[in-house]
Amino acid sequence: MMKIVLFTHPSFTAHQSMPRYANMLLNGMKERGHEVAVWSPKARFYKLPILKSFKKWLGYLDQYFVFPLEVKLKLRNSSKDTLFVFADQALGPWVPLVKNRKHVVHCHDFLALKSALGMVPENPTSFTGKLYQIYIRRGFSKGKNFISISKKTRQDLHQLHLGEIANSKVCYNGLSRPFFSLPRESSRDLLETKFNILLSQGYIMHIGGNQYYKNRQGVLEIYETWRNLYHTNIPLVLIGEEPSEELNILHKKSPFKNDIHFITNLSDEHVNNAYSGAICLLFPSLDEGFGWPIIEAMASGCPVITTNKAPMNEVGGMAAFYIEKKPADPAQWQQWKEEGAKTIEKVLKLSRPQQTETIERSFTQSQKFTTEYFLDAVEVIYKEINQIV
Known part of the structure; x- marks a missing residue:
């Protein structure tokens, strides 16, 4: 049995597919007998009664100021054999917190980062958007172990990562919910x-x-x-x-x-x-x-x-x-x-x-x-990383 800490996006952000992906990892690893805890920022500043236009910035305080302090406190009580899993490379700013612990980062797409770097002319990025993507990039570049959802994503990871990559595998997505051929x-x-x-x-x-x-x-x-x-x-x-x-x-x-x-x-x-x-x-x-x-x-x-x-x-x-x-x-x-x-x-x-x-x-x-095929492949990689001394 592995001890896994799963980092996920906070519930107050507008993500749609990412919560499904994170839940697939959470439930899949639990079903396979592993102990899984979810670490995610709580809405503190974000829930203050203030103009909607400021909500995003208050959310950033919760995610990148308060939450890292909470993680540092939790790490004191985390065993050395814990595997820290990031459900999305966009959670990169938190990766440096566990860069010297066993960890793996799931990578989905780098479209926002490539746009911020001027690699997608048809999708210009604002100045603050560029700074945010640079912040994310610097964060996930502290990571050493990665799982990409396609060969294309893996190729982009290797092009955009600023550091040294120790392990990089491809695990194609599994359907996060069942689909059938209906009449x-x-x-x-x-x-x-x-x-x-x-x-x-x-x-x-x-x-x-x-x-x-x-x-x-x-x-x-x-x-x-x-x-x-x-x-x-x-x-x-x-x-x-x-x-x-x-x-x-x-x-x-x-x-x-x-x-x-x-x-x-x-x-x-x-x-x-x-x-x-x-x-x-x-x-x-x-x-x-x-x-x-x-x-x-x-x-x-x-x-x-x-x-x-x-x-x-x-x-x-x-x-x-x-x-x-x-x-x-x-x-x-x-x-x-x-x-x-x-x-x-x-x-x-x-x-x-x-x-x-x-x-x-x-x-x-x-x-x-299929979900099972995906989760089986992910579990194998988690175990490989978890065995690294």
Whole structure:
């Protein structure tokens, strides 16, 4: 049995996927018989009655002033064989607290840091944002042992880490909740009734937030091009955050605006229905740390169209349909949109045997990313690090 301390983001931050990931580690290691304690900042300054615009800075006081003092006190009573696990490399400022103890840092994506360093021109970072990412980078660079969720993330880690790395492994994410291939027609009927939109003939689906790399604008552009080229009246459903102002403008200008639907606050259960009822998932991300929707869709029996770039093609393997990344040069955008449109049409024109083969291949690919497979691999690495003298 190992003694594990799991560092996680505080509950008062707006993270969505990170709490699921941390809970997967927590519950998975407990089920395997290990003793796990969670260390996370509590809301003290953050809960003071003050203007909302100052809340973030009060949260920083809780995370980077109060919490490190608490950790130092707790470390006095922690045995030397305790393994300290950081659920996210963004918790880097706390890594130096245990740099001389057994530790491991889970790495997800470095998109914010790369943006702050000017490596992503399409996503400029504010001055304070740059300082914050430098602070995080200096912190996780004190770490020696790392687990990355993809080969692409591992590559970025080695490029951005400022110190010496002793151990660096890849453990692909496991599904943090179960997804199944649900009956297609009933899934469509359920969503049609719930949202009062016509979905019985199927729909093209996207899921994700407004982050630049999710490329929601590109989803609309491909969809419009497909409608113009092939004149097929099938709606587009975008699940996730409320659309940004820019996306709203594009939506209002679209000749197909009545067939483009934004859905927010969809429950996990209904997300599974959405995948199962979709004709395909259109997921042309510019970048990802992993790309959860690819596997979620495949496990739900939904064909996937995504970007032919790591880590998307790492995750999709031979089961996905690929288009190239949207080029930076606007002169090449039309060609890119037409390529995406042709790929949608290719998926729609699959024969029944081809559809069955695609779904079977997708399901087989999704089984490489089960929770059990992920946790077993993580446990092996934890034990290796824990045995280091």
